[in-house]
Structure formats: C-alpha cells, structure tokens
Amino acid sequence: MSDGSTTRPTGGDLHRLIADLYPICRSITGDGVGETLNRIGEIIPLDVHDVPSGTEVLDWTVPPEWNIREAWVRDASGKTVVDFRDSNLHVVGYSAPIERRVTREELVEHAHTLPDWPDRTPYRTSYYDETWGFCMPHRLLEGLSDPEYDVYIDSSLESGSLTYGECRLPGESDEVVLVSCHVCHPSLCNDNLSGIAVAAFLASELADRKKRYTYRFVFLPGTIGSITWLAQNAAEVHNIRHGFVLAGVGDAGRLNYKRSRQGRADIDRAVEHVLTHSGADYGIEDFSPYGYDERQYCSPGYDLPIGCLMRSPWGTYPEYHTSADDLDFVLPDRLADSLDTCLSVVDVLEGNGSYQNLSPQGEPQLGRRGLYDSIGGRVSPEDGLLAVLWVLNLSDGNHDLLAIAERAELRFDVVRRAADLLEENGLLEEVVSGAPRSHGAVS
Secondary structure (H helix, E strand, C coil): CCCCCCCCCCCCHHHHHHHHHCCCCCCCCCHHHHHHHHHCCCEEEEEEEEECCCCCCCCCCCCCCEEEEEEEECCCCCCCEEEEEEEHHHEEEECCCEEEEEEEEHHHEEEEECCCCCCCEEEEEECCCCCEEECHHHHHCCCCCEEEEEEEEEEEEEECCEEEEEEEEECCCEEEEEEEEEECCCHHHHHHHHHHHHHHHHHHHCCCCCCCCCCEEEECCCHHHHHHHHHHHCCCHEEEEEEEECCCCCCCCCEEECCCCCCCCCCHHHHHHHHHCCCEEEECCCCCCCCCCCHHHHHCCCCCCCCECCCCCCCCCCCCCCCCCCCCCCHHHHHHHHHHHHHHHHHHHHHHHEEEECCCCCCCCCHHHHCCCCCCCCCCEEEHHHHHHHHHHEEEEEEEEHHHHHHHCCCCHHHHHHHHHHHCCCEEEEECCEEECCCCCCC
16 A cells, blocks of 8 residues: 655654643543544544433433533642642542532542552542542642641533544445544543544545545544444444554553454454564453453444554553653654554555465466566565465465465565566456455555
8 A cells, every 4th residue: 555645644743742632631521522623633534523411322321511610629728739720630530510618538538649659640530420529649648737628629510412523534445444542531641642643643644545445533432432433323333344442552562452352353363464574572462341442342232343452551551540641651653653553454454355366277377477576675586476376376265365474474565465466467366255356456
C-alpha cells in the first residue's frame, strides 16, 4: 500500500495533540468530551453524535450529563488546600454538587489517596452511585489537621446527552475495519490520550488512500459509549470484518496485543504477523472478558473480530490511573512506533487474499517471464524467489497470502509483492467466494 501523502506524522505531532488535550476535564458525558472531539475534528472529518440521557441502549441507560465548573477544599483560615483548577483529577468523576462545612473525619471518608505513592493523585470515578469526593496526594491528606474544612463542588447532573465522534472513510467495499478508542478520562496521557492520538493520525494517514475496506474510527466514552454505539448501529454491525481497540500505546513498554474472542480471526493473525516481523520484543495474550471496549465488541451476541493493541497492559504499571500518567510518561518515539504498527497491520488487511495458481501442473518456467530475482529493494533475491515459489505452491484457493507468509516465515509484504508479479504474468488469479476474479492492487 503506497502512501497518498508526502509527510508521515511524527511522534512529536502525536505528542503535541496529547499536550493540547491534556488540560481538558473529560468524563463519560459533558462539555469536555465535546471539546476533545472538536480538536480531533481539526485533524480528520468527524461526525459528532449526541444520544439523549435516558435512552435505552441494550441493557443500559444513557446517564445524566455531568459537568463541573469549580471545586475546592479550604481549611479553617480560608486557605485553599485542594483546588480543581490545579488538576482535574482532584475531583471524583461524576461527583454531585456540595457546599458545606465538614469535619476532618468526614473529609477523610470522601478523600482518595495512594499511600504507597504519597505524592501522586489517583483518578477515581462514581458514575452510577451518586456521591462526592476529592482525590489528593496522601502526603497532603496527612498534613490536614484542622477539625473542620469547607468543601465546594460546583457540578451538575442534568438531562443532557452522551456524545461520541465517528470518522468514516469509505472504501471499495462496505466491509468495515473498526478502530475504537475511549475519550472519557481527564488528564491521563497514556490511558486515554495516546489511543486518541494514534487513532486520529491513523485516520488522517488513511483518508486519501485507495482502500479496499471502509474504515470507521470511533471516539467514545468507555463501556457506556461502545454499548451505545453498538445499539445505535445495530443494522450495520454485521459489516465489521476486522477491528482493534487502541489504549495505552504511548509508554515505554513493549507492544502487547490481546486477541479477539475468536482467537484466530484475520485481525489476530495480521497483528501477530506484524509484531513477529517487527524485530522488537512484544507480547500476545488470549481474550478475556475484562479490559477495554473489546469486551463489548466481543460479547457473545456480537462476537466481532476485534482485539486490543496496547503497550504496557492496563493496571500493570504504577503510573496507571494516577497523576504520574502525565506528558512525560508518554514518549514521542513510542507513539510513532504504535502508529507505524497500526499502518503495517492495515497493509496486511488490505493486501490479504486467496489465489488460484493458473499453471498448477509442475512449476511454471519463471526464467522466461523474468521472475527470477524480480523482487528487489530491501528484499534479498533468495527471499523474493522463495516467496514466488511458496505463493505458486500454496495458491490453491484454500490458503490466503497471510497463511502463506506464516508458513514460509516471510514478511507479508514480500509475499504480497510475489503475488502481484505472478498475477501480472498471468500465473495467478484471486479467488473470491469460491470464484476467481481479477485482483486490483491497492495503491
């Protein structure tokens, strides 16, 4: 697949987008989600959808919309000791409004800290249990000695809407590749913003390319957002052929892939192939019904072929869901590597197919067709010839090119190029639904 643009986004470009979005207070609903989607819409064409509070979505109901304007804790002298303006992590997400004086004991009951990391502020939410709370460094809480404190949260829980964004990039087919990321976390860079940045720039890279598949990029709040999207798109879900969730793709850890519920879907094979030939360390884990939104897409009523690409898995690094997941924690080179990996996966999905050898009785004469040493560039002549021979041997309509690459232990792009050369020389024809058809190369 060739690049329709002249300049590939850099890790710095992705990191700058994260820096732009970092100060915004996001939740599963509210103005922060809309503000975030507006910024994404400056990079890619984005349709924004609002689903009213109270809407029944599968077994769930769209909740009231939450917004917050101000929040603080003040001591007896009037000094502000915790201020939402310093960090939007300081307030428990979906906190109900409150304005009153409380005892230190009651404040402690509504305070969330990390005793093992006393200088970090945790991220906590209470979406479906109306309460209020503050998050703060444990060291700060230990220093609060006044008998009473004034607490103030200027928030609202009102009938409104759940908002999500979608970028649809049409292809030659109505069959869909779905890319999903969550937009519901506030100032957390790896667990939230890294997925948004990679998804946005991946869509930007694919926008002007000729594509076999239609691509749908969804930017939505976790869990309730994907459930809402599935309910809203019930008539089109059956078109999804491949997909992956992007989450936590900016830290220094190795890339990890969580397989779809199906386990050996084409997306699982494609990602594992790309990681195997990346030359870098990587991890593969089987599906489990716990994690990010892949568990919604892979629920038994859908069982969609959707996995999850990440670096350090959620909950395995001490910065997870804390103020330490900041702009220094996500690295431009890791963001760029995650984007490059996604583009390589797309290349495999777009270029894969099954073929029929049109001269299957014995090996066709390759020399007079100029097919010896015909794959140059980064590919060794030996690999090029080996790819040609493997494609000829296994192109019986029952093996796709990815299976051939796996069997031959060759990179997919080498096998894809071999198939193109054989097709150009009248020795190969693509098979679709049991019937050969001419293959139009993706450009």
